[in-house]
Amino acid sequence: MRPHTPRTIRHGRRRIVGALSAAVLCTAGLTALPATARAAGPAGAASTAADADDDTSGTAVAPRLPDGLAKTPPMGFNNWNSTYCRAEFNEAMIKGIADLFVEKGLKAAGYQYVNIDDCWARPTRDAQGKLVPHPTRFPNGIKAVADYIHSKGLKFGLYTSAGTRTCDPVGMPGALGHEASDARQFAEWGVDYLKYDNCNNQGLDAKKRYITMRDALKATGRPIVYSICEWGENKPWLWAADVGHLWRTTGDIKDNWASMVSILKKNLPLAPYAGPGHWNDPDMLEVGNGGMSGTEYRSHFSMWSMMAAPLLIGTDLRKATPETFEILNNREVIALDQDPLGKQGTVVKSENGRWTVAKQLAGGDRAVALFNETDQPQRITTTAKAVGLPKAPGYRLRDLWKHQDFHTTGTISATVPAHGTVVFRASVDKRWAMYPPAVEAGTDRTPMIEAGHTAGLRTSVANLGRAPARDVEVGLTGPQGWRIKALSPTRADALPGGKNLVTSWQIVPPDHAKAGAYELTLTAGYRSPGGQRITSTPAAMAYVVMPPPRGTPYASDLPWLDATNGWGPVEKDTSVGEKNAADGKPIAIGGVRYAKGLGTHAPSAVTFYTGGRCTAFRAQAGIDDESGDNGSVTYEVWADGKRVAATGILTGKDPAKTVSADVSKAHMVKIVVTDAGNGMTYDHADWADAKFTC
Incomplete structure (x- = not known):
């Protein structure tokens, strides 16, 4: 279900959980309809004679599928995130994806399942109660597609729902009441993977529905990976290891940073429940679909691999860029996901958007991800020791995106770009001295400078190894027109292990510079004891800021430093509409209209520069009336990294609530909306009449 308003049903699909309830979709994103328009698809009247053995009453809990499947997380492709039910989803596309798996090295990298999602079947069964492939999309039938995929040495996956109909608004027949005959059809067609959704389920117990299909698959005698897709509603991690091979832990992912991070945070704590043959599934990959940057997609791929998540490509590979293939084909990162020990990574530390996640690997190594949730570079x-390695004189540290080896005496550190992730494979290695010392470079802060004014900045080049780094030098440049001058030495003949080269800089942006974030180019180079010249360009940036005017300016009239939103862009003086900018409606909460304010959609964050010149922030917070009585969010205000106000959970039934925060002396104020931990459906969260006192 699209996580916004009931304004349109043009895209995606809706799901119905029981006759009159709607919630977040598994396979797509579509607006839920108003209650008066909701209907669970046909109750499936009736099962045919062929399905007489599909009675779910009294179904006993059988043992886990004894097939040895999914010993590592499944890897492959699913079309939904890129095509939905559009006409381009057809036999030719799926065969083309299989061809590209071979041609682009994806098969060799470990991807094996080519899966098709909703809309592959006709809306009705035949006279015998059998599923019928869509005649236009799949004119040669499903078995012909499966045979083609198998001819490539790959495996084939299919989709259906544990309800009377599937999740698309048109909806093809679901498997509820037809489990045994559908499973036999799937086996006859050569299905190797079944994604079993949760729409139109008539309110029947989730465990029973999923157990019934498990037993039906088992009875066919064909080994079929079984993917339970009930969105984490019934905490499948507590019971599904004896039912399926993987289970969705969250609502649907969307192709934006806020959605990806929200899902990451929900899935990370579930590490104890994952292992060979039973995996947490935080949903399919969005890499390559265009809603995030390359840096963000590398974070997405890195963190899914650290979590031992299924890696199901969700982009149309026929249109994929070289950068997309480079991310998807990173075999060193894939090796973390596919490690035979089967451990999901766990959080070592999380503080102010800086995350350290470690993953135990077979053979004793550790994978370490340094993940930066924030919108500026962070050390x-x-x-x-903290990631679980034993004491040793030195360690091998391999950067899995740079594909370079270093040694360290124990510190594992990096300056990570905004929304970026650095991934290391750390190991005890008696040959540690043969690798160059790990040298970390970065800045001490992200300066905020008014146009034409001067700011100071310090860079540091630190030797984390035991051997000396020689001929060390550092440089810093900015965009055209910026004046940057070193105030202290930028070179050192030798930098012993554990020592730093610290350089002070003066930075002046041009008088005409517009407010916003600007990248600085920091370059650090050194020579290893073996003579190898090593250069790095760690992330650095500066903000050109505009001081707020005196008085009580509206937040919507001020420039922001950064804004992230769960659906579409943050809007000024309107609610959030669809994906495009400026397509919202006037802000309305509890029947009251507001001319000024910010329209957001959870999870969201908007950051303003206040420069220590403002004393207070005040707004009327509430879910926009266009969401009806639906949605649930919390509102928070943060001043220089400290939370100074919070509302608790507000729903679509609540009137606007006054949010008042003391932001005295703060240089940055961030207003945040969370999804209250239950998904982002309907979460159109307005900051009405939002003002600063400056």
Whole structure:
């Protein structure tokens, strides 16, 4: 279900959980309809004679599928995130994806399942109660597609729902009441993977529905990976290890940073429940679909691999860029996901958007992800001891995106770009001295400078290894027109282990510079003891800021430093509409209209520069009336990294609530909306009449 308003049903699909309830979709995103328009699809009247053995009453809990499947998380492709039910989803596309798996090295990298999602079948069964492939999309039938995929040495996956109909608004027949005959059809067609959704389920117990299909699949005698897609509503991690091979832990992912991070945070705590043959599934990959940057997609791929998540490509590979293939084909990161020990990574530390996640690997190595949730570069650091490695004189540290080896005496650290992730494979290695010392470079802060004014900045080049780094030098440049001058030495003949080269800089943006974030180019180079010249360009940036005017300016009249939103862009003086900018409606909460304010959609965050010149922030917070009585969110105000106000959970039934925060002396104020931990459906969250006192 699209996580916004009941304004349109043009895209995606809706799901119905029982006759009159709607919630977040598994396979797509579509607006839920108003209550008066909701209907669970046909109750499936009736099962045919062929399905007489599908009675779910009294179904006993059988043992886990004894097939040895999914010993590592499944890897492959699913079309939904890129095509939905559009006409381009057809036999030719799916065969083309299989061809590209081979041609682009994806098969060799470990991807094996080519899966098709909703809309592959006709809306009605035949006279015998059998599923019928869509004649236009799949004119040669499903078995012909499966045979083609098998001819490539790949495996084939299919989709249906544990209800009377599937999740698309038109909806094809679901498997409820037809489990045994549908499973036999799937086996006859050569299905190797079944994604079993949760729409139109008539309110029947989730465990029973999913157990019934498990037993039906088992009875066919064909090994079929069984993917339970009930969105984490019934906490499948507590019971589904004896039912399926993987289970969705969250609502649907969307192709934006806020959605990806929200799902990441929900899935990370579930590490104890994952292992060979039973995996947490935080939903399919969005890499390559265009809603995030390359840096963000590398974070997405890195963190899914650290979580031992299924890696199901969700982009149309026929249109994929070289950068997309480079991310998807990173075999060193894939190796973390596919590690035979089957451990999901766990959080070592999380503080102010700086995350350290470690994953135990077969053979004793540790994978370490330094993940930066924030919108500016951050130094993130940990130690070999903290991630579980034994004491040693030195460690091998391999950067899995740079594909370079270094050594460290125990510190594992990097300056990580905004929304970026650095991934290391750390190990005890007696040959540690043969690798160059790990050298970390970065800045001490992200300066905020008014146009034409001067700011100071310090860079540091630190030797984390035991051997000396020689001929060390550092440089810093900015965009055209910026004046940057070193105020202290930028070179050192030798930098012993554990020592730093610290350089002070003066930075002046041009008088005409517009407010916003600007990248600085920081370059650090050194020579290893073996003579190898090593250069790095860690992330650095500065903000050109505009001081707020005196008085009580509206937030919507001020420039922001950064804004993230769960659906579409943050809107000024309107609610959030669809994906495009400026397509919202006038802000309305509890029947009251507001001329000024910010329209957001959870999860969201908007950051303003206040420069220590404002004393207060005040707004009327509430879910926009266009969501009806639906949705649930919380509102928070943060001043220089400290939360100074919070509302608790508000729903679509609540009137606007006054949010008042003391932001005295704060240089940055961030207003945040969370999804209250239950998904982002309907979460159109307005900051009405939002003002600063400056």
